[in-house]
């Protein structure tokens with residue numbers, strides 16, 4: 133793959149998404165992880181320090197980008213929990229049915245090629261009663277902002293290597309058959325500066341019924 137997607141973008145992502153406010157959100161997200169955990173779209177491994185060995189027995193991570201995996205390698209050595217990194221993509225997870233107690237996606241559903249297929253795979257690999265923990269930026273509920281999100285998504289897909297500004301990810305999780313009621317509220321994140329109206333965040337814990 134190209135210099136931008138495999139070298140510059142992973143660096144850029146680390147620089148922008150390592151803001152203390154975003155790190156605090158990552159910590160809150162993975163605080164809910166229990167048992168055997170799968171994280172999809174692991175990136176450079178920014179969530180890794182927050183997995184708690186008191187509640188997490190094992191962590192499996194899937195990340196398709198070699199550039200991201202290279203950056204993550206250094207972090208894997210200091211993992212607080214036993215971790216294995218598996219190359220692959222969320223649309224086709226190389227695991228058996230009902231393999232995990234928890235699946236985590238952190239700012240990843242925006243970037244996958246086929247979000248419906250990824251959610252079907254999350255459901256398949258989760259044990260009944262298992263939890264899908266997600267932190268995502270999503271489609272706004274304000275029509276004027278939605279229009280800008282739709283307009284800017286073609287540019288964002290280039291800058292953000294496939295990232296969509298206009299995915300209603302929490303609603304898609306519920307539509308995929310997870311128990312998620314009510315839908316979690318959207319929150320503006322000051323760390324995103326002038327872009328914050330166009331990248332509202334949503335954090336949720338959906339149950340695999």
Ligand SMILES: C[S@@+](CC[C@H](N)C(=O)[O-])C[C@H]1O[C@@H](n2cnc3c(N)ncnc32)[C@H](O)[C@@H]1O
Nearest residue numbers: 173174175197200221222238239240243244245
């Ligand atoms: C915006 S980054 C977020 C990375 C990391 N989760 C974080 O919070 O810093 C999106 C990640 O999703 C990964 N990704 C893209 N398509 C994917 C797919 N089909 N399956 C799994 N991960 C994917 C990208 O390579 C990238 O690492």
